[in-house]
Amino acid sequence: MDGVHDLGGKQGFGSVRFVKNAAVFHHDWELRANALYALCARKGLINMDEYRHAIERMEPRHYLAASYYERSLTGLASLLVEKGFASTEELNALAGGLFPLALPGGPGRSQPQDRAQFKPGDRVCVRSDYVSGHVRMPAYIRGKSGVVISVSPAYPFPDAHAHGLSADDEPTYDVRFQAEELWPEASEPAMVHVGVFESYLLAIKPCGEPAQAHTPASESLRSAP
Amino acid sequence: MNEKPVAAVHERVQAVERLLESASVIKPSEIDEFSKLAQESWIPQNGARLIARAWTDPAFKQHLLQNGKAAAESMGFGMPAHHRHFVVLENTEHVHNVICCSLCSCTAFSIIGLPPDWYKDFEYRSRLVRQARIVLSEMGLRLAADTEIRVWDTTADTRYMVMPRRPSYSEGWGEAELAGIITKDAMIGVASLEP
Numbered sequence: 001m002d003g004v005h006d007l008g009g010k011q012g013f014g015s016v017r018f019v020k021n022a023a024v025f026h027h028d029w030e031l032r033a034n035a036l037y038a039l040c041a042r043k044g045l046i047n048m049d050e051y052r053h054a055i056e057r058m059e060p061r062h063y064l065a066a067s068y069y070e071r072s073l074t075g076l077a078s079l080l081v082e083k084g085f086a087s088t089e090e091l092n093a094l095a096g097g098l099f100p101l102a103l104p105g106g107p108g109r110s111q112p113q114d115r116a117q118f119k120p121g122d123r124v125c126v127r128s129d130y131v132s133g134h135v136r137m138p139a140y141i142r143g144k145s146g147v148v149i150s151v152s153p154a155y156p157f158p159d160a161h162a163h164g165l166s167a168d169d170e171p172t173y174d175v176r177f178q179a180e181e182l183w184p185e186a187s188e189p190a191m192v193h194v195g196v197f198e199s200y201l202l203a204i205k206p207c208g209e210p211a212q213a214h215t216p217a218s219e220s221l222r223s224a225p
Numbered sequence: 226m227n228e229k230p231v232a233a234v235h236e237r238v239q240a241v242e243r244l245l246e247s248a249s250v251i252k253p254s255e256i257d258e259f260s261k262l263a264q265e266s267w268i269p270q271n272g273a274r275l276i277a278r279a280w281t282d283p284a285f286k287q288h289l290l291q292n293g294k295a296a297a298e299s300m301g302f303g304m305p306a307h308h309r310h311f312v313v314l315e316n317t318e319h320v321h322n323v324i325c326c327s328l329c330s331c332t333a334f335s336i337i338g339l340p341p342d343w344y345k346d347f348e349y350r351s352r353l354v355r356q357a358r359i360v361l362s363e364m365g366l367r368l369a370a371d372t373e374i375r376v377w378d379t380t381a382d383t384r385y386m387v388m389p390r391r392p393s394y395s396e397g398w399g400e401a402e403l404a405g406i407i408t409k410d411a412m413i414g415v416a417s418l419e420p
Contacts, residue, residue, distance in 0.1 A: 007351040008327030008378065016348045018364045018415070021408055022341035025264070029235035034339075035259035036241055039251050041307075048307050048382075052329055068330060068345040070234050077241050086244050094240035097232030136380050138327050140354065152310040152383040172381035174312070179355060179376075188358040190374040195381030 001106060001132055002139055004060040009140040009183055030069040037076045046079050049162035053134035054078045057102035078102035106132025108163025111170065111199045118173055118201065122148045125204040126175075126196065134162035137200045140182055145204075146175040149193060157199060170198040269338040271302045272386050273407035275313075277400045280391045289313050293386070297336055304335050310383040311336070314375070316414075321372050322387045323361065323414030325353045326379040333384035337412045344413065354378055364415050387414035394420070 025031050040046045054075035055063070063071065078101040081088055091099045109131060118124055128143040129135070136158045152172045160167035172195045179190040232240070245251040275297060279286035289296040293311035294304060304311060311333060314322035326332065330345040343349055352360050357374045361367075368374065377385045389411040395403055410416035 005328060007347055009355045010347075010351040011355075013348040013351045015363050016343050016352070016360060017346055018343045019341070020416070021410060022343060024339040024341060027235070029238045031260040031263065032242065032256055033238050034263060035256045036238070036245065036251070038263075039255055039259055040245070043250065045250060055329065064347070067234075068342070073234065073238055073241065077237070080241065080244060085248055085250075091240055091244065092229065092232075094243055095232035095237045096240075097236065098229045099232055099237050099240060136328065138378065138380055140327075150312070152312075152381060155307075155309060155382050172383060174377070174383070179357070183355050186355070188356045188374075190357040190376050192354050192357075193375060193377045195379060195383050197381060 001056060001135065002130070003056045004063050005056045006139050008138045009187075011186065030067075033069040033073040033076075037072050040076060040079075045083070046076065047156070047161060049134060049156065049158040050079060050164075051075050052158075053105065053162040054082075054102050056134065057105040059100070059103055062100055074100065074102060105134075108133040108165050109159045110165055111157050111160065111167050115170070115198055116201070116203045117171070117198065118148045118151070118203065120148050120150055122203065124148055124173070124175060124196075124201045126200055127202055129200065131159060133159060135159050135200075136195075136197060138194065141175075141177060141194055141196070144177055144182055146177040146194075149174045149176050152195065155197075157197060159199070172197050173201065175201070263339060267335045267338055269407075269409035269412060270404065271297075271335070272333070272337040272409075272412045273404040274400070275300060275302070275336070275386075276388050276407050276412070277403035279313075279388060280403055281400055289388075290315060302336055304333065304384065307382050308333065308335075308384045312377075312383055312385050313388050314377065314385055314414075315388045316390045318390070319372055320375060321361075321368050321414065322375045322377065322385075323353065323357060324377045324379060324385045324387060325349060327351070327354055328378075328380055331379040331382075331384070332413075333386050336384075337386055338409050340413075341409070361415060366416055386412050388412075389414075389416075389418050392418040392420075 055071050125145045126141045154169035154171050156169055157167040174193050175196045177192045179187045179192050279289045290313055293313045327350050330340050332340045357376050411418055
């Protein structure tokens with residue numbers, strides 16, 4: 001989903017509130033919230049994809065105003081209600097006040113049938129997919145082309161896994177993009193690497209043109225024509 | 226509209242705790258045990274020890290760069306089941322690596338420690354991928370104009386750690402001493418170890 005969580009490249013934010021060697025936790029409840037979601041994941045009550053998606057489904061004003069651990073707690077609580085552990089009313093009663101939860105989201109999806117495999121050096125194009133459910137393709141790479149740098153082991157396909165749909169595990173690729181190509185305006189030269197699931201990619205070079213077999217390995221997008 | 230005020234966040238945490246305890250999903254002691262793990266076992270000293278050894282042991286460095294997860298496990302540092310791959314990114318004279326997670330806040334937390342607030346804030350998540358050099362400079366890390374910046378956005382379940390350059394003043398130091406100067410910020414890639 002094109003939600004507020006998908007922040008890469010969004011403009012208007014100020015300086016990072018950087019503190020050297022910052023502390024991780026500031027309140028006891030943060031530690032406990034962290035333990036709750038992690039224990040539920042370990043025990044198989046929730047999977048990481050549905051947990052991330054539940055956070056993404058938070059009402060945007062709530063998402064933007066909440067701290068990280070409040071988002072974590074809201075995602076977990078939303079899943080517990082959706083899975084039937086409690087009703088919203090029961091949760092409100094337990095909390096002694098309103099317990100805001102995530103909104104329902106769009107449907108998930110299965111893997112595309114025309115998946116291709118890639119190897120380091122391959123030029124790839126990110127599919128121009130618009131997905132209402134969970135997706136781990138940040139919008140800033142949609143339709144953009146890059147070069148495969150490395151291959152990671154197979155993982156559950158998040159767009160299906162977050163919605164309880166069955167799908168094969170599939171590899172992810174570290175794909176290298178140029179920041180100046182991702183954002184022709186107001187960007188700084190850098191190589192931006194994104195972990196991209198196989199199903200999000202097409203063997204097309206450049207975007208929009210037909211696939212070419214065995215594109216020579218390229219060290220960097222800078223050597224691209 | 227519901228007129229009830231929103232419960233304080235710590236009350237909401239307690240509500241979920243009670244719910245999970247009454248459903249016999251979680252025992253109260255498990256929360257304390259897990260919190261202890263998060264604070265005492267998932268610490269940046271783990272990554273620091275891997276890097277210090279890599280700086281002093283070329284064979285281990287090769288192992289760490291080629292199969293980070295196996296190298297970390299060989300020193301007793303495990304990762305959660307869904308972190309199936311651990312990639313160590315070596316900084317050199319001309320290449321600087323930096324990690325982020327634009328979609329949420331993923332990190333190799335069992336190796337470099339849980340992420341600090343600024344890593345999870347919208348400023349870092351939105352701006353680093355687009356304006357890395359400016360963002361790093363604002364954070365106090367000024368890189369040479371000819372240094373190539375490589376940003377790694379943690380959007381899948383592969384996890385990354387930056388291996389900073391060994392500082393010039395550390396000639397002849399032992400592993401433990403070296404590990405003592407390697408910070409979480411340097412392993413994220415927003416700080417160098419040079420004074």
